[in-house]
Amino acid sequence: MQEIKTISFIGSGNVATALAIHLFKKKYTISQVYSKNLHNAQVLAKKVKAKATNHIQNIADADLYIIALKDDVIETVSKKIKNKNIPIVHTSGTVSTEVFYKNKFKTFGCFYPLQTFSKKNKLGVSNFPILLEANDTKFYSKLEKLALAVSANRLRANSKQRLNIHLAAVLACNFTNYLYSVSEDILNQSHFKINLLYPLIKQTAENAKKEKVFTLQTGPAIRKDYSTIRKHLQVLEKNKKAKKMYRLLTQAIQEKATE
Amino acid sequence: MQEIKTISFIGSGNVATALAIHLFKKKYTISQVYSKNLHNAQVLAKKVKAKATNHIQNIADADLYIIALKDDVIETVSKKIKNKNIPIVHTSGTVSTEVFYKNKFKTFGCFYPLQTFSKKNKLGVSNFPILLEANDTKFYSKLEKLALAVSANRLRANSKQRLNIHLAAVLACNFTNYLYSVSEDILNQSHFKINLLYPLIKQTAENAKKEKVFTLQTGPAIRKDYSTIRKHLQVLEKNKKAKKMYRLLTQAIQEKATE
Incomplete structure (x- = not known):
């Protein structure tokens, strides 16, 4: 060859x-x-x-x-x-x-x-x-x-390992990029730009260098800060799909916290 | 004062x-x-x-x-x-x-x-x-x-702007970190570690520096690559919550692409 x-x-x-x-x-x-x-x-x-x-x-x-x-x-x-x-x-x-x-x-x-x-x-x-x-x-x-x-x-x-790795990559990249894009839409509604969030996005990505990233989970879901969650859902009132996604991810974070 | x-x-x-x-x-x-x-x-x-x-x-x-x-x-x-x-x-x-x-x-x-x-x-x-x-x-x-x-x-x-920014931050940081953690679980099942994905995570975060991040969306959802989506859902068969989340985000990406 x-x-x-x-x-x-x-x-x-x-x-x-x-x-x-x-x-x-x-x-x-x-x-x-x-x-x-x-x-x-x-x-x-x-x-x-x-x-x-x-x-x-x-x-x-x-x-x-x-x-x-x-x-x-x-x-x-x-x-x-x-x-x-x-x-x-x-x-x-x-x-x-x-x-x-x-x-x-x-x-x-x-x-x-x-x-x-x-x-x-x-x-x-x-x-x-x-x-x-x-x-x-x-x-x-x-x-x-x-x-x-x-x-x-x-x-x-091998092919089986690669399938798992690819799925993990879809979560960590494609879904993440989608969340960034929804985040950008919300910011644009208030005349801010996505670059406002870049330091936060960068730090979050840095955190993923380490293992056990869930131990670094922050935010209203893991804090069970329901008054904040209610306010966020109000902001998303007109966007049914985003509201559903917000609810599901919030629940998923809370369930993972009790595992 | x-x-x-x-x-x-x-x-x-x-x-x-x-x-x-x-x-x-x-x-x-x-x-x-x-x-x-x-x-x-x-x-x-x-x-x-x-x-x-x-x-x-x-x-x-x-x-x-x-x-x-x-x-x-x-x-x-x-x-x-x-x-x-x-x-x-x-x-x-x-x-x-x-x-x-x-x-x-x-x-x-x-x-x-x-x-x-x-x-x-x-x-x-x-x-x-x-x-x-x-x-x-x-x-x-x-x-x-x-x-x-x-x-x-x-x-x-002001307080109203801050609420929008905070919601955007939850999507771009807290939800993202959760996705990283699920991704890590999937990798661990195949004896790989989350650091395998770090170059991908970093590039995805870099992409968010620019505006219109949705134009950079990749992956099976936006490609409408249904055979891949089916395989991913099979891998997630035992994890109902993750499977539901995968479906919802895939649909959301496809809907956003037609907006």
């Missing part, structure tokens, strides 16, 4: 964009970018001097295929790839690598960056974990080397 | 502890610490060379009273204070300063640190906002000076 030097990307979303641009900068050759939407494929392909295609059957040979697609379609799309001899990975937190075995690939694995990517944000130098899995020791070593081009922090996780 | 040099603290919880210790280091004299639990009052009093009491009627005169108690009891406790000529503030995000007017205080206001405090964490040099309110211009200036001893970042907010 030769060294990984050329890569074709299957997908052109946030993860594909962040990885492709970063690896291109690190002197990897990006052969081709596939997306079912040709324009999207072209936008990314242009940035990394690759070719674009919207026909998965035409995906160019390379030392590695990286599939960065919605979990739902990884199986269907990988089935359509002609050359099953090309080593392949997906970047999904939740899809088992079994999917490649079922589809007759010989060498396969997972390259899951445990980070949040947006097309706006460039992949920085931060030391986020990359969770690796491979069906072959030599291939694992090659993935490790590729991972090192992205982050110094890589580790092995 | 004389300069604020001596302060008596009414309360001995997280906020009282963080502020009293910090102000003591900044050469303020802490006269007395009140708590209905004498031991708690003594623990904090010892740290700041103050006297302790569990009789609010005996609270010593000072240039300022700082009430840092649960919102529910601020009114009752402040009513019992004998000397209504002492300037007084509370540290609550949600209690209107009206409470002091009703209780015949002459000079009053609010000194609300927009930060999360635990007894474990020392109040660092971070530049968090302190929201100030006063019923008198001169007193406001004195509070500003006191605030400067704690943080360079202070601003005026």
